[in-house]
Amino acid sequence: MKPRLLELRKAILTKNDTLAAGLREDFRNRGILVLNIVSSPGAGKTVFLERTMEALIEHGFRVGALVGDLQTDSDARFLAKSGAAVRQIETLGNCHLEASMICDYLADWDLQGYDFFFIENVGNLVCPANYDLGEALRIVLLSTTEGEDKPLKYPPMFNSSDVCIISKIDLAEAVEFERRVAYKHVQSVHPMMPIFEVSAKTGAGMKHWLDFLIKKLQVLRAETVKA
């Protein structure tokens, strides 16, 4: 018996990456800006998302969302208050969303005519980093109450994200949040990443964030037309 080697050189998540690439192309062709929102549990993803969607709808945009939640549908019900079309993905204990889940949940949802589509990932700063969902932008939330060192504890997550939102900025002073240190930590694992400071509660910083999103949508559409 002579041992031999069978060369493969294949990425393990090829299947997920292929599905995600297909989703991305489809979203692009339809001119929909898709965002994948990640954070640790309790960073304020749901409220932030609700306010963001509500404001976009007020601006006249059509908005939808898929919400990953371990067991409950409370997040989905809360988000529906924004007026957006919301569906819940019950992950049944899974620690992250995968592209195949997005495909399944969108199979009978015609997104034609939508402007923004949000995917709220499972609250977890490790696992979702590896799974491309076909999003145009990955948004990582860092709340002032969590401490400034989160980026250093989860470098791949912060590195793989495109935008960092510092949430609960209204509590910054109360929890002695050190803004300078937080910025330094974000930049040390992801140089030049755009950072927005917001408070979903007071509305502070929301306008700046919304302007950014609308600009991104315009850029996406301009590129789609060119292509």
Next chain:
Amino acid sequence: MHELSIALNLVELAEAAAREATVTHVDAVHLQLGVFSGVVPDSLLLAYELATEDSLLKGSQLVIEELPLRVFCPNCEAEREIENLQLLECPDCGTLCGEITQGKEIKLSFLEISDET
């Protein structure tokens, strides 16, 4: 803990490749794992045992080759290895580097097989 999910994907790929090559016994599966992949090697080894349970790969060994983090330094115009995963700074000139060239891999490299032919 997404290591089980990674392991199941790995087993699916490796098993398909083995069957395609009409291999009946796999001794070892070699995987390249970047240190910036977010996957914990020990957890993956544990998950691998579970994931191979009812497969052609049962009893095979998972061999993990860890790949260091490498970035492209725009200032040096060269690739640099980074040891501190919390600070993507060029060891030569101190520039913060955003472009990762290696370290995120989760890649099946090859199978060691010893079938009787």
